[in-house]
Amino acid sequence: MRDSLLALRARLDRVGVILSGLCLVHCLAGLFLIGVLGLGGGALLAPSIHRVGLGLAVVVGALTIGIGAIRHGRMLPLALGGTGVALMAAAVIAGHGSAEAVLTICGVVLVASAHIVNIRKGAC
Template sequence: MPPSFKSIRGRLDRAGIFLSGLCAVHCVLGVVLVGVLGLGGGVLLDPAIHEVGLALAVVFGAVSLGFGVRHHGRVAPLVIGGLGLSLMATALFVGHGLPEAVLTILGVALVASAHIVNLRGHRAHASDQHRP
């Protein structure tokens, strides 16, 4: 596999981890600022933010975790990521508040974990190929 492709694949996983973290921060800030302080409801609770975030998560997850299955043959990251994306999608339908925050944070934690497991799978696969 060309080195540039390996670099892109790793960057996609890292971007997925970063975006998961941003999503969790957005969710916590939304609960605190809107629920506790009554600030920013129009912006932080805008459905478009959640829909775009989920779309980005699906794209990064499908591409990087799908490449992972093809490269190292481990399906676990794809399954973990899929479960996380399912929780995130479910959060879009429960309405704003604590249930949405819990589902989203659990979902992004699973998606980030899937990307971490995927990165480790790539490293393990690479080290296995270099052994005599």
């Protein structure tokens, strides 16, 4: 039973890295398509996309990074993930613009890093 829970947490950490990467691609593609080409503003900048992404980050992060920190006792993934989610939340509050992009990009990089550190700590 314990091994299956550890395997599930490791899979969810990988999902967290993938979701962070997709968020980063979404943000960079949005900046490019809207800023350079003037396309896709309505769909790419919809506030609901950002709120759903933040919700997913909180749920997946709490399940994987929080449980991992309890299991292996290392707080680095928790600190990275918590800071990343806080930056992502600040981006949602900030609204559209360069501040949102910078906060989101920094946030998802930290969350992805937290998942990667958590995977490595869990493998030890």
